[in-house]
Amino acid sequence: MKDLDRQIAYWDTAGAAKTFTHPLDFGWLAGADRSARVLDYGCGYGRTMAELSGHGFSRVCGVDLSPALIARGRRSRPDLEFTVLEDPPLLPYSSASFDVIVLFAVLTCIPDDGAQRAPVAELIRVLAPGGLLYVSDMVLQDDARNRERYAAHAAGFGTPYGVFTTGDGAVCRHHTPARLRSLLSGLDLVHERPIDVTTMNGNPSRALQLLARKP
Template sequence: MKDLGNQSAYWDGAGATKTFTHPVNLTWLTEVNRTARILDYGCGYGRVTAELSEHGFSDVSGADPSPTLIARARRLRPDLRFTVLSSPPELPSEPETFDVVLLFAVLTCIPDDDTQQALFTELNRLLTPGGLLYVSDMVLQDDERNRNRYATHANRFNTPYGVFTTDDGAVCRHHDISELHTLLSDFDLVDERPIKITTMNGHQSQAVQILARKR
């Protein structure tokens, strides 16, 4: 089984204390029925799950590989449904269970190409035909600090350019936009927008949000 990058120790430790900041563009969801079945995949402590619930979506659930983050989510919002992914990327749900899946700052936590592709295969299975996939993630940064981190990690570990290790031990990945488009090759692009975010470690960075529809 693939396990989303083998970083459970980090996300059950230092990662469980982080604050996540990718914003939800609610205008992208204005035509989604408030009773639609929505999955916040890689939900962390349930920030996006809770925000969607607060905006009237009544069938929202979250799933994450970290038991510690899921425990935090359940403490914050005991009224919502949260699942620990015991064998990621697989979710124990029937095919075509969800109308919308959100994938916020998840790919940056998966440095491996094969594991990313396995995740998208699973998301494709979970979504209904015509269902929406809303991705928000990090793109390659062009500042010297990040260029040095990318090059150092690639030279040492023979990883794709864009993979790096944070100061507190997480292995992360920033993506060329073409890499994200390739992962979405089984979907139709609906919209795309660049954004700026504050990372979980407090740095200002470039990111992108993509809305895609399952064929």
């Protein structure tokens, strides 16, 4: 599952041209100092990094496993700090290095249960006590098209229900809200809200955002 849970070939080709849309709720970050140390894990081309910078956060950095997406980000925002993640999920930072961590539409790109837990554990390691982990990810959809592809993938490959393959070759996962909450066990859940998003392939979809604090 290691290659499947990274899919670098996809993100360096078809995925490198995608547009990402999960919205940041800056009301959730109203109490964060603008000098807070902020990490965007799975930053892609830096869309959320740019938004954070535009709202006054001055110490924002991002990591992603795709060199192509990082190169796109550096071209569009050379003022921001982008790093290629060489050995995901391991981060080149000491423990308690960040006050705010953003994890947007990353878990959907990691089909396997254990492979999802590993980056969350690493993010909790580098999050300072009292720091915030802001997660936005896809939930199970209830339309016939999605139900059929969830069932087909589970039957064909033995993957968890909710895993599917997109038309252009990415293997993705949609989650129950309980699954997303369980990944944040050990943190204190501060906020939760369902949202409507447009997927990277242009389809309307439902997602869930969660804000959790490290004790």
